[in-house]
Amino acid sequence: ETWDNTASWLTRAGICWFYGVTCHHRPGTPLTETTYNDNNGVTSLRLMKNNLQGTLPKEIFTGLPDLRILELQENNLVGSLPTEIGNIQKIEYLKLENNFFSSTVPTEIGLLGRLEHLEMGNNDFSGSLPDELGELKQLIAMGIFNSNLVGTVPSSLGKLVNLRQLYLDSNGLSGSIPATLAALTNLADVRLRRNALSGAIPSEIGNLKSLNVLYFDANELTGTIPSTLNKLDNLRELSLYKNKLTGRLPDLNSLSQLTHCYIDHNALTGFFPSWTLPELKHLFAYNNELSGKFPVLDGMPNLVKLRLDGNALTGTVGDEVGDLDALKELVMNSNKIGGTVPASLGNLLNLEKLMIHQNEVTGSVPDEVCALTKDRVLGEVVADCDSGEIECACCTECY
Numbered sequence: 001e002t003w004d005n006t007a008s009w010l011t012r013a014g015i016c017w018f019y020g021v022t023c024h025h026r027p028g029t030p031l032t033e034t035t036y037n038d039n040n041g042v043t044s045l046r047l048m049k050n051n052l053q054g055t056l057p058k059e060i061f062t063g064l065p066d067l068r069i070l071e072l073q074e075n076n077l078v079g080s081l082p083t084e085i086g087n088i089q090k091i092e093y094l095k096l097e098n099n100f101f102s103s104t105v106p107t108e109i110g111l112l113g114r115l116e117h118l119e120m121g122n123n124d125f126s127g128s129l130p131d132e133l134g135e136l137k138q139l140i141a142m143g144i145f146n147s148n149l150v151g152t153v154p155s156s157l158g159k160l161v162n163l164r165q166l167y168l169d170s171n172g173l174s175g176s177i178p179a180t181l182a183a184l185t186n187l188a189d190v191r192l193r194r195n196a197l198s199g200a201i202p203s204e205i206g207n208l209k210s211l212n213v214l215y216f217d218a219n220e221l222t223g224t225i226p227s228t229l230n231k232l233d234n235l236r237e238l239s240l241y242k243n244k245l246t247g248r249l250p251d252l253n254s255l256s257q258l259t260h261c262y263i264d265h266n267a268l269t270g271f272f273p274s275w276t277l278p279e280l281k282h283l284f285a286y287n288n289e290l291s292g293k294f295p296v297l298d299g300m301p302n303l304v305k306l307r308l309d310g311n312a313l314t315g316t317v318g319d320e321v322g323d324l325d326a327l328k329e330l331v332m333n334s335n336k337i338g339g340t341v342p343a344s345l346g347n348l349l350n351l352e353k354l355m356i357h358q359n360e361v362t363g364s365v366p367d368e369v370c371a372l373t374k375d376r377v378l379g380e381v382v383a384d385c386d387s388g389e390i391e392c393a394c395c396t397e398c399y
Contacts, residue, residue, distance in 0.1 A: 002051050020047040024066060044069035048095070055079035056101075061087045073119065074098040086111035095119040097143065102126065105144070110135040121145040121167065128152065129168075134159040145191070146170040153192070155180045163187055169215065170194040177216070182207040189213040193239065196220055201240075206231040217262060218242040225263070230254045241265050241284065249273050249290075264288065264307065272313070275299055286310045286331070294337055297321055305329040309355065313337055322347040329353040333382065336360055341383075341390075343368045353380040357399040361390055370394035 016023035022044040042064045052075035060070070061084040068090050077099040086108030094115060101123040109118070110132025118136065121143045128151025129144070136142075139160050149171040157166070158180025164187060173195040181190070182204030189212055197219040205214070206228025214232070217239040224247030225240065233254050239262040248270035252258065258277050264284045271292030272285070276299035283300065286307040293315030297303065304326050313335040321330070322344025328351060338360040345351070346368025354369070365383060372378035373394045383390050385398035392398065 002053050003047075016041065020050070021045055022069075042067055044071075046071040047075070048072060049074045051075060052077055056082060058082040058084040061085050064088065065090070067091055068114075069093040071095040072099070077101060079103075081106050081109075083108050085109060088112065089114070091115055092138075093117045097121040097123070100124050104128075105130055105133075105149075107132045109133065112136060114138055116140045116162075119143045121147060123147045125149055129154050129173075131156045133157060136160060137162070139163055141165040141167075143167040144171075149173060151175075153178055153181075153197070157181060158183045160184060161186065164210075165189045167191045168195070172196060174198065176200075177202055177205075177221075179204045181205070184208065186210055188234075191215040192219070194218040198222065200224075201226055201245075203228045205229065208232060209234065211235055213237045215239045216243070220244055222246070224248070225250050225268075227251065233257070236260070236279075238262070249285075252277065261285075272308075278302065281305070281326070283307070294318070294332070294335075297324060300324075303327055307331040309333045309335065311335050315339075317342055317345075319344045321345060324348065325350070327351055331355045332359070334358040338362070341365050341369065345369050346371060348372070349377065351378050354378065355380070355382045356390075357382045357384050357397075359384065364391035365394065367393075 015021060021042060023041040024043045043066055048071045055078060061082055067088050070091060073095045080103035081101055083106050085106055091112050092114055097119045104127035105125055107130040115136050116138050117140060125147045129149060131154045133154060134156025140162055141164060145167045152175035153173055155178040163184050169191040176199035177197055179202040187208050188210050193215040200223030201221055203226040211232050212234055214235060221243040225245055227250040230251055234257060235255050236257050237260040238258060241262045242265040245266040245268060249268060251273060253276050255277060257279055259279050260282045261280060262284045264286045266288050268288040268290060272290055272295040274296055279302060280300045281302055281304040283303060284307045287310040290311040290313060294313050294317055296318060298320045303324050305328060309331050316339030319342045322342060327348050333355045340363035341361060343366040346366060351372055370393055381395045382397045383392045383395050385392040385395050
């Protein structure tokens with residue numbers, strides 16, 4: 001009674017006329033409204049976003065032997081997933097995300113040998129991921145994120161050689177990242193962020209040549225950033241922030257397609273390397289222990305947001321920063337940077353935020369920079385103008 005669409009469900013029509021049901025017409029079966037009622041011919045049941053409530057009847061899994069697509073996502077379903085789920089042997093798409101399913105992920109899911117898409121994120125599961133998931137050899141995409149899972153990432157996932165997407169983020173997973181994942185050479189997008197994973201990032205990750213997106217942020221990973229990441233020449237997004245990573249930044253110059261790099265909130269040390277990353281738009285390396293001179297940035301001409309604050313960088317800001325035409329945010333406060341603010345920053349017509357406070361910069365903020373505030377493009381300028389270290393006629397906040 002709560003369903004948004006109940007078309008034909010409360011009538012005497014055959015099952016294949018019900019809203020959300022698709023059937024394969026068997027030769028000799030009549031197509032009349034009242035007699036087209038062949039459970040064996042049901043190939044898909046798609047009732048997503050339909051305000052379904054209550055528990056899943058096990059009859060779905062025992063009475064529809066030809067079912068290939070089951071899409072019940074974005075409803076209000078509760079309870080456990082029946083162990084009978086292992087009976088739908090022909091299923092290819094199983095989408096149950098954004099519900100309120102509880103209990104554990106049943107091991108019987110490992111019996112679904114034809115399954116290609118498994119989407120069960122945003123639920124209230126308990127327990128760990130079953131090793132049997134490694135039996136889903138046809139699987140292309142797995143998403144079981146934000147679902148209260150604990151335990152480790154099963155090493156058996158390394159057997160899913162067709163896998164392209166792996167989303168296990170925002171759970172309570174612990175232990176190390178299994179090196180067996182390096183066997184997933186078709187993997188394009190892996191998201192293990194926001195868990196409690198520990199240990200080092202496996203150097204074998206460098207074997208994932210198809211990888212576009214790597215999100216390991218907000219865990220408890222230790223050790224160094226492996227130099228083998230430089231082999232991921234298709235990588236576009238790298239997110240390792242909020243871990244306990246140490247050591248120097250590796251050479252990443254082979255990552256010519258990298259657009260986003262988030263390595264902030266770690267304990268990285270050493271000089272900032274001269275990276276040549278022509279497509280890079282976001283570089284967040286703040287709240288680390290990086291030292292040495294302020295980096296030369298002419299190898300990253302498309303930067304939009306640059307955050308280097310909260311380190312121990314020295315030297316001066318070079319005139320070439322004024323050539324970064326796309327730059328909107330330049331945040332470099334809380335370092336040991338000296339010299340003066342280069343007038344070339346006035347060329348940054350898209351600049352919205354400039355934060356240079358808590359450094360050793362002297363002189364004044366140039367008129368060319370302050371002119372950017374008159375058009376209200378540059379809306380936030382923060383410098384050490386209260387302490388008398390620097391004069392600033394256009395600062396929005398002084399330290």
